[in-house]
Amino acid sequence: MDCVVLLFYFSFFTFSSSALNLDFWHPHHINNHYSNTIDRHSTGDLPNHSHSFFQDNNFGGPLPKIIGNLSTHLSQLAMAGNLISGKIPTELGNLVNLIFLSMEDNLLTDVIPESFSKFQKMQELFLKINKLSGEIPAAILGNLSQLSLLDLSDNLLVGKIPSTIGNCKMLQGVDFSMNNLSGAIPTELLGLSSLSILLNLSHNSLSGNLPPEVGLLQNIERLDISENHLSGGIPTKIGDCLSLEYLFLEGNSLDGNIPSSLSSLKGLLQLDLSRNNLSGSIPHELQNISALEWFNVSFNNLGGEVPLLGIFQNASRVSLTGNDRLCGGVAKLNLRICPPKDVKKRKHHSHRKLIIIIFSIAFLLLLSFILTVIIYKIMRKRQRKASTDSTIGKLPKVSYQELHHATDGFSVQNLIGTGGVGFVYKGRLNSEERVVAIKVLSLQKKGAHKSFIAECNAFRNIRHRNLVKIITCCSSVDHKGNDFKAIVYEFMTNGSLEEWLHQNAELQRTLTLEERLEIVFGIASALHYLHHDCEKPIVHCDLKPSNVLLDDDMVAHVSDFGIARLVSTIDGNSNNQTSSMGIKGTIGYTPPEYGMDSQLSTEGDMYSFGILLLEMLTGRRPTDEMFKDGYNLHNYVKIAFPNNILEIVDATLLSMENDHVAVTTEVAIHLHPNVERCLSSLLKIGLSCSVESPRERINIKEVITELNIILKALADPRG
Structure with a gap:
């Protein structure tokens, strides 16, 4: 032109x-x-x-x-x-x-x-x-x-939010969402009293605490800091934001109690604190917020009695899923009945008497206790000398003898899983006084003792609510003189996703769509942390249902992350995490490029994630007998997508949707449009992740964005 x-x-x-x-x-x-x-x-x-x-x-x-x-x-x-x-x-x-x-x-x-x-x-x-x-x-x-x-x-912006934003004294609205910003929220931004329309920092990688200076936003109408990595408590000063109508803090790692000062926000319309680590009870003062239309605290660690008035009278406007210690509330919430208050008082008085008795006899037992501790330390010292150095650095001390004793001699009765690199036993460590899962690596190559422990130390410092916690490692010799290497994890009481998808079906135990969606989101959050938030990106390499474990609250925890790097230290290859090693995943979940000696990659993890998601929705393993001669789970779903998805969705999942199914016959199944849209969107994500070409697969950031949209759509009481 x-x-x-x-x-x-x-x-x-x-x-x-x-x-x-x-x-x-x-x-x-x-x-x-x-x-x-x-x-x-x-x-x-x-x-x-x-x-x-x-x-x-x-x-x-x-x-x-x-x-x-x-x-x-x-x-x-x-x-x-x-x-x-x-x-x-x-x-x-x-x-x-x-x-x-x-x-x-x-x-x-x-x-x-x-x-x-x-x-x-x-x-x-x-x-x-x-x-x-x-x-x-x-x-x-x-x-x-x-x-x-x-x-x-x-x-695609990165880095910190500049503190110079504090010079913009006339700012009324700021939106930095859907980027990859990191670091703490600058107090200079929260100190802008001019902010009155919006402050949106959601879907970034911001960390640190939510500063108490948030209370200075007294004129703000909408505050969204969801889907970040914030930790610490919710400051009580947030109750000073008297003009606030929408508050979204979900998808962080916030802990502590829900501040009762939120009841000061009389104009609050929507409050979402879901998917955090909040504890304590729901403040009864929140029932006095007459304007409140939506309240979501699902998937926290809350307990105690649920209020009965205000928003809490309408079960369709309140989401409390994943807080098993909550009780009471209106009948439609289907929570357990709270114990009578007089019983609580009697228990309180009983506890006080018990404490007095304990303190009364404590002095008499003091000498015996000290003597017991001294004997125990002497025995532990002799035990450590009898075995090879079992740990190095920051890890708790644990020996082969302790693990042998904790598992009754690695008995078959305590065997809870097997895999390509070892066996998993259930055991109880005296030193930890808790039940643990012990993975014994079935690799007998000698050497790399210190590098193995160094890797364990590194992985023990990797913390995320959706990763199984590594308690310690052991690098020693067994009673036959062979090299012995094991990893000790926290124990997950609800077993693996594999059991819930396939084995528990025989016991008529299955997962609802909401539970599956929350599990998928947990897995995706763990992958995002491993791929983007660690000092060096970690490729899982073997993502599958048996490596996804569920805790008491059915929250997903990914296990065996970094196992490839740990095994590589035994092979003397600790400096090349993504090299072509012998461990490259499990048949059916392994991306096709790994079969051509390609390096391990985050794109490979996305393929495994996509196959796992399709399996969760269809109920079919990727190794099903029907998949052969180039026909696989991806193609099975692709042929039915998008017009015939109800023909391939797991029948047990559809039967669980009692609240949404309108008509069920031998001819057709009619679901609530909201549910069917959710299923279609999830299948689309699975297909986008499991395409053959690594370059065409969507990344984990895009997946989390889509899952957030699906979560909010499914939870929308308006359908």
Whole structure:
């Protein structure tokens, strides 16, 4: 397109300020459906107008540098909803009088230019839904003191949120969601009392505590910090946010009690604290929030009596799943009955008497206790000398003899699982005074003693609520003088996902759709942590149902992560985690490229995840007899997708949906549309992960985004 045509388009989309109708997150769109490419080689000055709009017209290609030659009097420029690609020209910063700039929903890449710091009059800046990368330039936020609305969501931005955002004293709305920002939430951001519309930091990798300065946001209407890695307690100061209507903190690792100060938020409409580690009881004061329409605290560690009034009277507006210690509430919540309060008082008095008795005789037993401890330490010291050094570094001390005793001599009665690299036994360690799972590696190669323990130390420091915790490791010799290596894990009382999908079906025990969805989300969260949040990315290499364990609350915990790297230390190959080693997964779950001596990769884990998801939804193992001669589980689902999915979905899963099934006959099954959409979306994720080409598989970040959408849709009481 030559310069004359370019000038025509800029003139055609010029309007007076009186014609504007700008909304916060959706600026006024002027759509004429042109499909052209802006000529990067045109020269000359562009028209002198105060407002230029060419939105939703399918303009494509990179922006030409001559855009910086637009009149310096230009105050508003809208380019949203096109196909503009490439980097943002530095020359755009020459338009120093801009107060409004919208470039959202394009294909822009590279970093945000430092020249944006010239926009000292800028009031509204929208760059969302692009592929912008790099960090948010601190200099830009430091200079845009007039900024009121800022949206950088749904990009590829990394790094910390600059503290210079505190200079933007007129900010009313900020959206940094759907990026990969990390680090702590700056107190300078929370100290902006001007924030009144929105603060959205969701779907990032922010860590640390939620600062008490959040209470300074007294005018904010919507606060969303969900799906991050926040820890610590919810500050009581959050009760000072008196204008808050929507509060979303789900999908973090927050702990402690739910603060009763939330009851001060009289205008609160929706509160979501699900999928955290919160404990204690639900504050009864929350029933006094008359405006509350949705309350979700599912999958925490809450207990005690559920309130009876307010929002808690409507079971369809409250989600308490995954908190087995809760009791009471309205009948439709189907919770256990709480013990009478007078019984609690009697128990309290009994406990006090028992404590007095214990303290009374404690002094008489003190000498005996000290003597017992001394004898025990002497025996432990002799026991350690009798065996090879069992541990090194930070791990608790455990010997072969202790593990042998804990499992009754590794008896068959205590054998709870077998795998390609060893056997798993149930045992009780005297030193830990708890039941544990002990994986004994069936590899007898000598050497790499210290490197094996070093790897165990590294993995023991890897913590995530959806990973099985490694308690310790043992590298010693058995009673025959052979090398002995074992890993001690925490024990999961509800067994493996494999048992629930297949073996428990015979006992008429199966998983509901909601439980399966939460398990899938837990597995995905664990993979995201291993792939992106560890110091070095960890490839699981053998993801399958038998390596997904379930705790008392049916929360998924992925086991055997990093087992390939641990085994490689025994082979003397500890410096190359992703090399072509002997351990490359299990038949049916292993990606096709591993069969061609490809290196282990996160894309390989995504394939295994996709197959596991399809198995959870269809009830069919990838090694089923029907899959042969190139016909596999992926193809089985693909043929039925999307029109005939009910023909392949696990029949036991459909029968569990009693609350949603309207009609069930031999001819057809009619599900609630919300449930069927959920199943279709999950199958689509499984197919996208298990395609043959590694490059075409979606990554774990995209998976978690989709699963969050499905979770909210399924939990929506409006269906």
